[in-house]
Amino acid sequence: MTPSAENHSVLILAGGRGERFWPWSRPERPKQLLPLARGGRTLLDATLERALRLVPRERVLILTARDLVEAVRAECPGVAVVGEPVPRNTAPAIGAAAAWFQSRGSGAFMVLPSDHLIDDLDAFVADATRAFEAAGSERVLLTFGIPVSHPETNFGYIQRGAQVGPRLHRVARFTEKPDRARAEQYLAGGEHLWNSGMFVWRPDVFLDALEASRPALAAPLRALAAAAADERGFERALDPVFPGLEAISVDYAVLEHAPNTLVLEAAFDWDDLGSWGAWARRQPRDGHGNVLFGDAVAVDCRSCIVVGEGGTAAALGLEDMVVVHVDGSTLACRLADTDRVRRVSEAVRERGAR
Amino acid sequence: MTPSAENHSVLILAGGRGERFWPWSRPERPKQLLPLARGGRTLLDATLERALRLVPRERVLILTARDLVEAVRAECPGVAVVGEPVPRNTAPAIGAAAAWFQSRGSGAFMVLPSDHLIDDLDAFVADATRAFEAAGSERVLLTFGIPVSHPETNFGYIQRGAQVGPRLHRVARFTEKPDRARAEQYLAGGEHLWNSGMFVWRPDVFLDALEASRPALAAPLRALAAAAADERGFERALDPVFPGLEAISVDYAVLEHAPNTLVLEAAFDWDDLGSWGAWARRQPRDGHGNVLFGDAVAVDCRSCIVVGEGGTAAALGLEDMVVVHVDGSTLACRLADTDRVRRVSEAVRERGAR
DSSP states (O other): OOOOSSOOEEEEEEOOOOGGGTTTSBTTBOGGGSSOSGGGOOHHHHHHHHHHTTSOGGGEEEEEEGGGHHHHHHHSTTSEEEEESSOOOHHHHHHHHHHHHHHTTOOOEEEEESSOBOOOHHHHHHHHHHHHHHHHHSSOEEEEEEEOOSOOSSSOEEEEEEEEETTEEEEEEEEOOOOHHHHHHHHHHSOEEEEEEEEEEOHHHHHHHHHHHOHHHHHHHHHGGGGTTSHHHHHHHHHHHGGGSOOOOHIIIIITTOSOEEEEEOOSOOBOOOSHHHHHTTSOOOTTSOEEEEEEEEESOBSOEEEEEEEEEEEESOBSEEEEEETTEEEEEEGGGGGGHHHHHHHHHHHHHO | OOOOSSOOEEEEEEOOOOGGGTTTSBTTBOGGGSSOSGGGOOHHHHHHHHHHTTSOGGGEEEEEEGGGHHHHHHHSTTSEEEEESSOOOHHHHHHHHHHHHHHTTOOOEEEEETTOBOOOHHHHHHHHHHHHHHHHHSSOEEEEEEEOOSOOSSSOEEEEEEEEETTEEEEEEEEOOOOHHHHHHHHHHSOEEEEEEEEEEOHHHHHHHHHHHOHHHHHHHHHGGGGTTSHHHHHHHHHHHGGGSOOOOHIIIIITTOSOEEEEEOOSOOBOOOSHHHHHTTSOOOTTSOEEEEEEEEESOBSOEEEEEEEEEEEESOBSEEEEEETTEEEEEEGGGGGGHHHHHHHHHHHHHO
């Protein structure tokens, strides 16, 4: 079918493992399946709600890990869920989805990570609508940029180029996760935005861009369109293809090389909830600044995060600490160290492997 | 029967709840039932071993809480175990045991707390033998004093009086748990010993001393001798008596008032394992000074105690901290705060009661 400017779609990427929330997050219960959104909803459920404000249910595709398909289907009934046989990062996943949507005659599709938090749904819908308009009719790769509020070193950054519309610019440059000094410069300079990992583009435009920069990826992904009739058939088609693909992010594989990239500065709130600390910033606190979640006890504590799920977590005489008890595992660390929690989940995994 | 200088006995006091080891210790699994002794043995089992070096099994009595009787019997097969219907501190317990032993024609009996650690068994036996000799034939109340090694504020102290034998003195004065300044004075002065809670005396001598200072306690306890034929009968006899008794320690009720008290300075090692920190001082450490026990992981940690029982405990980037995960509960605190852990177990209990 031919691309249509109206026939929009949404891809939700739900394959991440989110080890930074260990021990709450586990391989079988990654961050997007945790009740981290408002009202105790999972981040994935909240992401699907956003998608359904933009397109009907049958125009949503969720890509996840093969072993998470059942859990994701249970969370998102009636939505197409496809499991990747092996993880290959975002470029192959988005390329496969482009083939899926192309075979359905889709216009532009939006890429949504499933583990971010956005509360202002109306502002999100307004910006997404503008993005669909911009990317539906033109051969552009549109990215969502988030205003920089602190010198974050865990995000990629986008430098704005020439303005082409309200809050809409050409991209001057994509940059990797910067060191602290450079992040401070980006914050002070005012020319940079955070790369949110949310994108809008047409299937044909994306596959053409991929072919230009990574032809070895583009050819087998483009061919998947022939097998995209249903989820099972698509999974069977992925099985022989995915293991041989380069594991690479869409930023590296496509965006840094493409000439036709735009960035829309988001008017909505956004948080990637990258750590226990990021999550806690949005939680209510007791009179001593502690976040107590679930079966949690804090005695003589200040500014601590104490989480007890499936058991009791107790902290005594601590300040700026995280103490988490979830279903048979405990983590204790300083609040300032929560972005290093991945090292613990790795150590636990290695220990189990011995 | 008449008291005999040969017919010694041992009373093991196993009714404590040991909340300082929460969450390892619980009401149903107090400190004396934890594997804190060498080789992963329980403190109670190690205490029984000491007792059996002194007297045959049939001359040991264990007093514990009624709801702990089964657990204690399982740990100490073939030993008389009697459960108190309500806790009434050490004076009523020792008085009841005096009646039990008196009805069996026992000579002196030794009182052993069940939650202390003594590794040098030979030195212990030698000192206990001396104590039995001293207290078996004379009307004295003999206490074991421990050489003071640091200004501990959680112990009572004994001031030595006139020397009456090698390492054996009359007691000049029993003192309460001192404040820090006074504990420093005691340490510097060299006249004080820690009150270990281990004693040797004859049943008749103890009951007479109790009658002199607390007649209202002595009368009903003395009368228990008539019901001391077996454990069940003794328990039935305790039921109507114990609830009405004053809950008071043997130090307050008897020792501080008795004129005939002796103190034997122990030649054996002794530790009351009063906290996680005290326990850890006797455990092996990794290259960074961490004590890792059970399923424990420490990443970038120094001088920490990490315990995982029935689950994984993980610490990240910490120093001088205690992180404990035991069977559905977690504790995190500074090593310096481990003697305040009781406050956490109290808070958890109150929380459960709401």
